[in-house]
Amino acid sequence: MPRFRCPDKVNVLLLGTGGREHALLWKLRKSKRLGTLWVEPAANAGMLAMAQVCPEPTNDAFRLARWCERENIALVVVGPEGPLSADIATKLSDPPRRVVFGPTRAGAQLEWDKAFAKQIMRAARVPTADARSFSDAEQALAFVETKVDGCVVKATGLCAGKGVMVCKTPQEAARAVEECLVKKAFGEAGHTILIEDLLTGPELSVLALCDGQSFWILDPAQDHKRVGEGDTGPNTGGMGAFSPTPTATPDVLRIVERDVLVPTVDALKRMDIPFRGVLYAGLMLTPAGPKVLEFNTRFGDPETQPIMARLHGDLVELCWATATGQLSEVDLSFDRRAACCVVVCSRGYPGNYPKGLPIEGLAEAEATERAADEDIIVFHAGTTRKDGKIVTNGGRVVCVTALAENAERASALATLAASKISFDGAFFRKDIGRSLRG
Ligand code: AMP
Ligand code: GLY
Numbered sequence: 001m002p003r004f005r006c007p008d009k010v011n012v013l014l015l016g017t018g019g020r021e022h023a024l025l026w027k028l029r030k031s032k033r034l035g036t037l038w039v040e041p042a043a044n045a046g047m048l049a050m051a052q053v054c055p056e057p058t059n060d061a062f063r064l065a066r067w068c069e070r071e072n073i074a075l076v077v078v079g080p081e082g083p084l085s086a087d088i089a090t091k092l093s094d095p096p097r098r099v100v101f102g103p104t105r106a107g108a109q110l111e112w113d114k115a116f117a118k119q120i121m122r123a124a125r126v127p128t129a130d131a132r133s134f135s136d137a138e139q140a141l142a143f144v145e146t147k148v149d150g151c152v153v154k155a156t157g158l159c160a161g162k163g164v165m166v167c168k169t170p171q172e173a174a175r176a177v178e179e180c181l182v183k184k185a186f187g188e189a190g191h192t193i194l195i196e197d198l199l200t201g202p203e204l205s206v207l208a209l210c211d212g213q214s215f216w217i218l219d220p221a222q223d224h225k226r227v228g229e230g231d232t233g234p235n236t237g238g239m240g241a242f243s244p245t246p247t248a249t250p251d252v253l254r255i256v257e258r259d260v261l262v263p264t265v266d267a268l269k270r271m272d273i274p275f276r277g278v279l280y281a282g283l284m285l286t287p288a289g290p291k292v293l294e295f296n297t298r299f300g301d302p303e304t305q306p307i308m309a310r311l312h313g314d315l316v317e318l319c320w321a322t323a324t325g326q327l328s329e330v331d332l333s334f335d336r337r338a339a340c341c342v343v344v345c346s347r348g349y350p351g352n353y354p355k356g357l358p359i360e361g362l363a364e365a366e367a368t369e370r371a372a373d374e375d376i377i378v379f380h381a382g383t384t385r386k387d388g389k390i391v392t393n394g395g396r397v398v399c400v401t402a403l404a405e406n407a408e409r410a411s412a413l414a415t416l417a418a419s420k421i422s423f424d425g426a427f428f429r430k431d432i433g434r435s436l437r438g
Contacts, residue, residue, distance in 0.1 A: 004329040006320045009035035011072050014051070015058055015088070016079025017043045019343070019381030019399040020301035023308040024079060024315070025050060026377065031316035038071065045390045046380025058083065061091035068098060077319050078102035078277075081158060081298050085112040089277075099323035102277040103297050107268060110279075110295040114156040114194055117295050124263035128292040131196035137181040143195055144173035150198040155180055157189025162350070164235065166198065201286040202247050203293070205303050206256050208281075209318060211327040212274035215261055216318075219310060219334045220248035221303035227350055229431045236350040237396060240414075240432030242340040242407060243306040247285055256281060256290055264295070276323055305379050305401045306339035337373070340410035340433045341401040342418040343381065347425025349395030354425070357392045359383065361420040365400055368417040375403040376417050392423055400428075407433055 010033050014025055017040055025047050028034055039051040040058050056067045068076065076092050078084055078101060087105035092098065102108075110117045121128045133156065134140035144151060144167075153176035155163030163186050167173035173195070180190035205223055209216040221243035227233040260281050268275050280296035299307075308315075313332035321330040346353035366378050379401060382394015398421055402414035411433030418428045 004317070004321065004326055005324075006033060006317055007074055009033060010074045010316050010320065011035040011038070012316065013038045013054060013068060013073045013076045014079065015040060015076065015083055017047070018079070018301055018394070019379045019396060020299050020304040021079040022046045022379040022381070023305045023399075023401075024077060024299070026379065027308040027311060027315040028077070031314045033314060033316040033320075035074075036071070038073070044380040044393070045383040045385045046378075048385070059086075061086070061088060065092055065094070068092060074098055075316065075319060075323065076100045076102075079298065081108065081111050081296065084108040084277075084297060085158060095324070099320065101319040101323045103275050104273070106273045107275040107277070108297040110264070110268075111297040112158050114154055114294065115192055118194060120264060120267050121292060124267040126260050126263055126292055127289060129196040129199050131194045133192055133194050135181070135192045137177060140177045140181060140193060140195060141174055144177060145170050147173055147195070152196050152198055153177060153180065154194045154196065155186040155190035156192045156194055157186065159186050159189050160237065162186070162235065163189060199284045199286050199291055199293070201284045204245065204247050204252070204283045204285055204290070205300050206248070206253065206260075206281045206283060207300060207303065207307065208261055208279050209322045209327060210261070210265055210275050210277065210279045211322045211325045212265070212269070212276050213325060214327040215257065215265075216327055216332055217253060217257060217261070218307055219244045220253070221245065221300070221306050222247070223300060223303055224429060224432055229429050234350055238300070238302045238343065239345070239429045240340070240342045241300075241303045241306050242338065242411060242433040243303070243310055244334070244338065252285065252290060256283065260290070260292055276325070302341045302343055302396075302399050305341040305399045309339040309341075309375070309377060309401050309403050310335040310337065335403065337403045337405060338407040338410040339401055339403045340407065340414040341379075341399050342414045342428050342432045343396045344398045344400065344418050344421045344426050344428045346382070346392055346395050346397055346423075347427065353395050355391070355393050356386060357423040357425070359390050359392060359397065359421065359423045361422050362390065362398070365417040365420040368413065368420060370402075370404075370413060373405065374409070374413060376413065377401045378417075378421075397423070397426070
């Protein structure tokens with residue numbers, strides 16, 4: 001790649017503390033361009049063991065920018081949506097000395113404001129469920145009475161994956177409206193709601209690196225959002241994911257690129273918003289074709305774990321190219337093996353759960369017996385160190401990711417390795433990728 005411009009050594013600050021970030025860190029550390037890698041003090045125990053700790057509070061962008069200056073940070077990689085919605089990308093970027101991987105607040109509005117995302121999709125004719133937005137409870141209640149075939153009630157702001165209620169009947173929908181608009185269960189994030197048509201079909205996450213002009217569509221991953229086996233129980237941040245996925249045929253990906261990614265980024269461009277980062281389309285493959293359920297403007301968690309496990313290419317270069325508009329100058333490809341990630345969770349998740357419980361079996365999980373061409377990586381998510389021991393510190397605790405010749409084997413191996421991890425109340429779904437196991 002003769003025309004690609006990037007410093008030989010890049011000092012990187014990685015923001016975020018969970019499983020997605022541990023997978024990004026693991027991949028960043030393989031880069032030949034990596035200088036010093038820094039993480040937040042609140043990063044999980046797995047990350048802290050592999051990086052320097054940035055002493056500044058990450059919610060104080062002014063101090064953080066000064067610290068970046070002193071440490072000669074050239075690239076900031078932003079994992080979660082929170083800092084993006086607080087416009088960390090604008091606040092920390094100082095090109096050409098320092099660039100940020102992740103969109104500005106204006107670009108991230110696709111994620112932090114579902115009503116805005118709907119408007120953009122409507123204007124750009126991106127296929128999505130029909131929806132109306134409401135702030136007034138009476139009007140919303142009158143509308144859901146007409147939705148006899150069910151509907152979906154969504155808080156428009158950021159709710160950590162919890163603000164979406166799939167309602168089979170008008171009565172359920174009325175309760176969801178009351179939760180948001182009367183009881184204010186989601187606070188500010190639920191002051192406005194969307195009520196949209198209920199779609200059916202398998203779900204697919206398509207993540208693309210986007211530099212404002214060009215895309216690299218990453219091999220898709222399939223998330224498992226419900227807490228219970230067989231896709232039952234409440235939604236979570238994600239209980240596991242595998243990649244590649246058989247539903248993402250070349251035809252589907254071509255349609256998603258043509259009808260979703262390109263028109264969305266073009267619509268933002270027309271508003272003078274260059275989108276640089278990950279554009280993540282959460283899709284439903286309906287009988288009428290793929291339709292967008294939501295946009296995220298960052299890597300998915302846990303989709304990133306299997307995606308990073310399979311990515312060939314230098315992640316520092318890819319992030320740099322994305323942040324500087326040079327994606328057409330770099331190359332990436334994927335391991336032909338399949339990857340499956342199983343998330344081991346704390347009892348009670350996605351509701352309340354205890355913290356501080358000692359975790360056993362991390363090394364045993366990684367040492368699970370396997371063939372020479374198979375790999376197992378244990379990414380930490382909600383873990384921390386207490387009195388020298390690794391203990392739980394979140395609902396999603398560790399993400400056990402296996403790479404194997406085919407999806408069936410990766411799924412079986414990840415499930416077996418996850419069973420070696422133990423702490424009081426540990427549980428995980430044993431059916432991640434089971435549809436592929438036959
Ligand atoms: P979202 O955060 O918007 O992706 O929604 C979370 C989950 O709710 C999705 O993964 C779907 O399972 C479900 N969902 C969201 N919108 C719809 C819809 N219009 N029809 C059916 N299910 C939906
Ligand atoms: N796994 C879903 C998300 O990252 O939003």
